[in-house]
Every structure is written in structure tokens, then in C-alpha cells.
Amino acid sequence: MYSALTTHIAKFVSLDETETEILRENLVFLSVKKKENLLEAGQTCHYQYFIVKGLCRNFIINEKGNEQTTQFGIENWWLSDYLSFHNDRPSGFYIQAVENSELIAIEKKAMETLLAKVPKLERYFRLVLQKAFGASQIRIKYLFTQSAEERYRHFSTSFPEFVQRVPQYMLASYLDFSPEFMSKIRAGKV
Amino acid sequence: MYSALTTHIAKFVSLDETETEILRENLVFLSVKKKENLLEAGQTCHYQYFIVKGLCRNFIINEKGNEQTTQFGIENWWLSDYLSFHNDRPSGFYIQAVENSELIAIEKKAMETLLAKVPKLERYFRLVLQKAFGASQIRIKYLFTQSAEERYRHFSTSFPEFVQRVPQYMLASYLDFSPEFMSKIRAGKV
DNA sequence: CGAAAATTTGACATGACTCAACTGGAGTGG
């Protein structure tokens, strides 16, 4: 159940038996169904979620009432609203399962306990964040320099398997254009 | 010279004399003039930069040859291209001083040495990244939901002092619109 | 002071959005 996470951690730091045990004590395993929300706007985000299996996303609801996906997470990624988590303030985001998913959640206080007992994990989480932040920097670069069509073509050639797994309208909002426009790009009518 | 950094670190973890000494041994202090580049596209980013005094930015040059600012950093912020730094791959970004600035640089290998000797700093850098990543999540939210005019008004009421310090064309590119359009927003012609 | 850089302005162009109508497929319940 926890092996996906321990395997992932092992790529960055090595834990002994005792440490692995302490880790487990501070985690919660959960299964969520497609469309289920792990966080809703207005709530404070008390968890970081590791995706063992499945696909989840962060999204917001804009003033027109439309959902806009701001981030996807698949196997071996962490999802959270880090600002809400960090400051204990209400979030503006939703976190939702796109597919039926298996997750490992770590609660903020449990995380502090864990990190106090297994300081090595500070390194693991630092490296995870470094990678995530790097990805976010690149994403902003693409949002700034590419047209809607370029973003679609670039994304779908880079992650063809991924594109299969999400509805078009979610991908459209992640790439920051309308579902209708996506449809026209795909039909070559643009 | 290093006190701005040690003060900043002290907000997150406490270091003793020896640890502070090891920290200093692994840092480089540098002064840069306005417009000087710390990193250029094509180079690998080997450093993370802490801003003691001044103002710097990350930017890219798009296919039309225009600079687009992707990130600003002021006093007590770290700047880097984390993906390039993490993977030792060439960067697509420039890092440049917007004002004459005083920086503290940490080189990647020195950082590894330092972290091996002073593991407490893993926590410091994790928290710094958590905050930066959270800020980046919020920024994407605003880029997605607000119009150009709303982004300008929101940013300039949130950070009025900051707006004073950067040329309009840089802020326009950071908020993802043209300098001409910024001019029209300011003149109320839109 | 003079040159270069930044900002402003106006005319015009366009990429992408909105809205509304239509099509097709996936579930669901009788």
C-alpha cells in the first residue's frame, strides 16, 4: 500500500526500517472515486497528497462559473495548495480526482512530527518541491511564449498518453483556452 | 555582508556558530550592476541567488526577439532556474539585475557539501521553496482568471512600492500584455 | 547637451471567446 511512496522516496534518500515505520505511522491511505473532491474552495488545505494510482487535478471556479484546471497530478506526484497549507489560510482551489485514485495523504501536524523524527525527509520534500517549482517555471514560459495552438500541439506531442486520460475540456482549461477552440484546433479549422 | 541571509535563515531554523561558519564558507558574495546578467539562455544554471539588496528578474527572449519577464526577486528572495539547476541542463532563461544589486550565490556542489554538513538547512530550503511554489500557484490562478486590466490593477494595488521600482515594459511583460496596452490602461483609455 | 531608451497615442488587425444550435456516445432506470 505504501510501497509506491517508499520507492519514490528511495530515489532521493535512504530510510532504514525504523524510519520507514515512523513514516507509515504518519500517513493516511485513501481511495477516492472519480469526481470526488479532496479540497474545496474556502476550506484550508491541511494535507499534501501523493498519488499512488490514478489522476487528480487542482482547479478553480472563475466568476463565470467555469472550472479552470491549474494543475494535474499523476502517479508519483504530490498535489496540494501549498500556500493554504503553509499559512493555514482558506484556499481558493479545489483538488479533485479525475480518475478513481489511490492516494497517500500527510496531514500538516503529522508532517511536522515526521520531519522532526526523520529529518532526512526534509531533503526528500525539498527535492520534490524543487522539481515541481522548476516545472512551474517552464510552464509559465510556455504560457507566455506560445499561442493556444502551439501549446496544444506541444503538450500533446510531449505527453500523448496523458492526453488520453483527461477530458478535452479539462485539458483546454489547463492550456488556457476554451473547449470550443480546442475542438477547432483538433479539426484543423484554425 | 552575510547577515541578511543569516537573519532570513533564522526565521526558519536556528544555526549555531560552527554551522554559520560552514554556511559562510560555501557562499559567494557578489555585487552586480543594473542590466548585468547572472545567467544567459543556453548556459546551465549552477547557482541559486539570494538577494541581499536590489532587484533582479528572470526573463526569456521570445521568437519575436522581445524580453518577457517571468519572475521578479527583491530583498530576501531566492532566484534560480530550478530545472536547469536540478538537472544540470542548459537553461532557456536569463537572470538579470534590474537595479544595482548585492547578492549571495550558492553553487550547486557547494550547496551539496553544505547540506551534508548542516542538514538543518534542508528544512530552510524546503520552506523557501514551499513558499515560492505556493506563490507560483496563485500567480497562475490570477493569469487564468483576470483580464489584463484586472491583473494590472490588482498587482499595483497589492505592491505599489514595487511598481515604482521597475520599468513599465518589464511589468507589462510579467503581467503578460504589451507595453502599449499598459500605457492605455494607465491613461484610462481602455 | 544629445543620444538612446521608455512611454504614449492612434489606426488597424486578429486570435481567441461567446453564444447557440446540433451531434454523438455513455450511463441509467424502467
Add this chain to the structure above:
DNA sequence: CCACTCCAGTTGAGTCATGTCAAATTTTCG
């Protein structure tokens, strides 16, 4: 297992926010 609904995707027409370009003006700074 059919019929019905509902949600996702498609299409076209019209519109608009923002971009582009070029010229004029102002500011900065060596």
C-alpha cells in the same frame, strides 16, 4: 435491452480584448 437523459464534443457566426505597427513625445543618463 430499449428509451431517455445528460454530458462532452463540434460547428458556425458574430464580437471583442488585446496585439501590432509606426510615429510622436518624454525621460533618462552618459
